[in-house]
Amino acid sequence: GESVGLHLPTLSVQEGDNSIINCAYSNSASDYFIWYKQESGKGPQFIIDIRSNMDKRQGQRVTVLLNKTVKHLSLQIAATQPGDSAVYFCAENYGGATNKLIFGTGTLLAVQP
Amino acid sequence: DTGVSQDPRHKITKRGQNVTFRCDPISEHNRLYWYRQTLGQGPEFLTYFQNEAQLEKSRLLSDRFSAERPKGSFSTLEIQRTEQGDSAMYLCASSSREGSNEKLFFGSGTQLSVL
Numbered sequence: 001g002e003s004v005g006l007h008l009p010t011l012s013v014q015e016g017d018n019s020i021i022n023c024a025y026s027n028s029a030s031d032y033f034i035w036y037k038q039e040s041g042k043g044p045q046f047i048i049d050i051r052s053n054m055d056k057r058q059g060q061r062v063t064v065l066l067n068k069t070v071k072h073l074s075l076q077i078a079a080t081q082p083g084d085s086a087v088y089f090c091a092e093n094y095g096g097a098t099n100k101l102i103f104g105t106g107t108l109l110a111v112q113p
Numbered sequence: 114d115t116g117v118s119q120d121p122r123h124k125i126t127k128r129g130q131n132v133t134f135r136c137d138p139i140s141e142h143n144r145l146y147w148y149r150q151t152l153g154q155g156p157e158f159l160t161y162f163q164n165e166a167q168l169e170k171s172r173l174l175s176d177r178f179s180a181e182r183p184k185g186s187f188s189t190l191e192i193q194r195t196e197q198g199d200s201a202m203y204l205c206a207s208s209s210r211e212g213s214n215e216k217l218f219f220g221s222g223t224q225l226s227v228l
Binding site: 008032034036041042043044045046049089091093099100101102103104105106 | 117119144146153154155156157158161169204206208215216217218219220221222224
């Protein structure tokens with residue numbers, strides 16, 4: 001996607017198409033990853049997670065792929081709907097006692113009806 | 114509603130004033146986190162509690178910021194002598210460990226505007 005306005009990468013898709021949102025994470029030692037969806041004025045909403053010992057996990061209409069070799073995470077949304085329009089964030093867990101999440105730069109998904 | 118609850122949803126204040134936000138986590142969760150989010154950015158970690166103990170604070174949390182979780186249930190975040198740069202969405206999240214995973218559930222946030 002290309003940066004727009006607030007420098008958020010944007011992905012524009014037609015309703016019914018599949019969407020793929022990409023994320024590069026920073027720490028090769030991270031062992032847990034989560035995708036969150038955030039609608040305007042709301043807090044992040046959990047979508048799907050994956051541990052580092054897996055490379056693929058499927059949910060309802062969503063699939064997360066993890067490539068540890070290149071530190072890359074992707075979120076695939078099947079049959080994208082207008083209600084999927086939101087900012088999507090990937091988050092990585094560095095591990096350790098705190099288990100805090102570090103968020104990446106979001107991607108704005110705009111679904112055209 | 115059994116999710117994470119934050120109050121108020123919006124706060125407008127003048128520079129130099131003190132503000133306090135409240136977070137009520139999911140009742141069975143023992144971990145509570147505060148994050149800050151500015152427009153167009155992902156949430157940034159501020160601090161973390163396990164029960165009533167504050168176990169980690171980010172360098173983002175200046176001396177003007179203080180967080181408490183006195184009884185291991187709700188938490189408050191206070192900002193003293195607010196500055197315009199404090200304007201942001203303040204998010205609270207809670208979690209309970211599932212195996213070794215840490216799934217955070219977020220509230221809707223408190224949007225702070227410092228004039």
